[in-house]
Amino acid sequence: MNEAKTNKFSDQLHQAAAPLWQKSLHHPFITELASGQLPLTTFRYYLTQDTKYLEAFNQLHEKTAALLPSSQGELLLRLAREAGEDVQHNPILLQVDLTAGQIRQAPIAPNNYAYITHMEHQLSLSPAAAVAGLLPCYWLYDELADYWKGQTSPIPVYQAFFNSYQTAGFNNSTRLLIGLVDDLAAENSDLVKEQMLTAFMRSSRYELGFWQMAYTHQTWDDLEN
Numbered sequence: 001m002n003e004a005k006t007n008k009f010s011d012q013l014h015q016a017a018a019p020l021w022q023k024s025l026h027h028p029f030i031t032e033l034a035s036g037q038l039p040l041t042t043f044r045y046y047l048t049q050d051t052k053y054l055e056a057f058n059q060l061h062e063k064t065a066a067l068l069p070s071s072q073g074e075l076l077l078r079l080a081r082e083a084g085e086d087v088q089h090n091p092i093l094l095q096v097d098l099t100a101g102q103i104r105q106a107p108i109a110p111n112n113y114a115y116i117t118h119m120e121h122q123l124s125l126s127p128a129a130a131v132a133g134l135l136p137c138y139w140l141y142d143e144l145a146d147y148w149k150g151q152t153s154p155i156p157v158y159q160a161f162f163n164s165y166q167t168a169g170f171n172n173s174t175r176l177l178i179g180l181v182d183d184l185a186a187e188n189s190d191l192v193k194e195q196m197l198t199a200f201m202r203s204s205r206y207e208l209g210f211w212q213m214a215y216t217h218q219t220w221d222d223l224e225n
């Protein structure tokens with residue numbers, strides 16, 4: 001076994017989150033996307049919430065980059081640009097006739113709100129925790145993309161969604177962010193590393209919650225029941 005690999009902080013993170021990520025991989029939202037059985041209204045709900053999420057996520061990159069030394073901040077902004085998730089020009093939104101106005105008018109759902117708020121909170125703890133909180137968004141979808149390589153959905157727009165994450169740009173951005181997290185862990189104290197682990201695990205839970213939120217079309221009224 002490669003000792004350098006097993007000593008990496010990101011390996012610890014991956015190991016801790018693996019059971020949660022397995023649940024994401026096998027969530028009914030994902031399996032029904034692949035089988036083609038997912039209702040289009042559910043996919044539209046997901047895309048509506050995801051567009052709001054990605055807008056906030058882009059801003060979080062900028063806020064986090066501003067707290068990092070300039071070389072690390074520039075790297076963070078570059079990998080976000082090169083990941084290929086362009087919320088302004090997402091062809092999948094066009095394919096399901098989802099307009100910017102419809103997305104704006106839809107209320108943000110509780111899990112989405114909590115996930116974004118959680119990532120924003122990390123900014124007040126440490127830049128390293130903020131970066132670690134961003135990582136599951138890349139890394140989980142990169143693993144999903146790998147899993148999706150063997151799948152073909154009978155619904156073309158669901159297949160287009162799978163394909164959109166199977167790009168060298170997304171994979172490369174994920175690798176760069178993992179490297180940045182490892183660098184930050186190496187530079188920081190045990191206390192900060194603990195913050196990083198907590199931020200990463202909570203983001204992983206909110207990722208799993210995101211599928212469930214979309215699958216059930218979660219609303220704020222649901223919190224009363």
Ligand SMILES: Cc1ncc(CN)c(N)n1
Pocket residue numbers: 050053054085136137138141207210
């Ligand atoms: C909620 C969520 N998590 C992750 C990704 C992929 N960056 C995404 N688009 N949306």
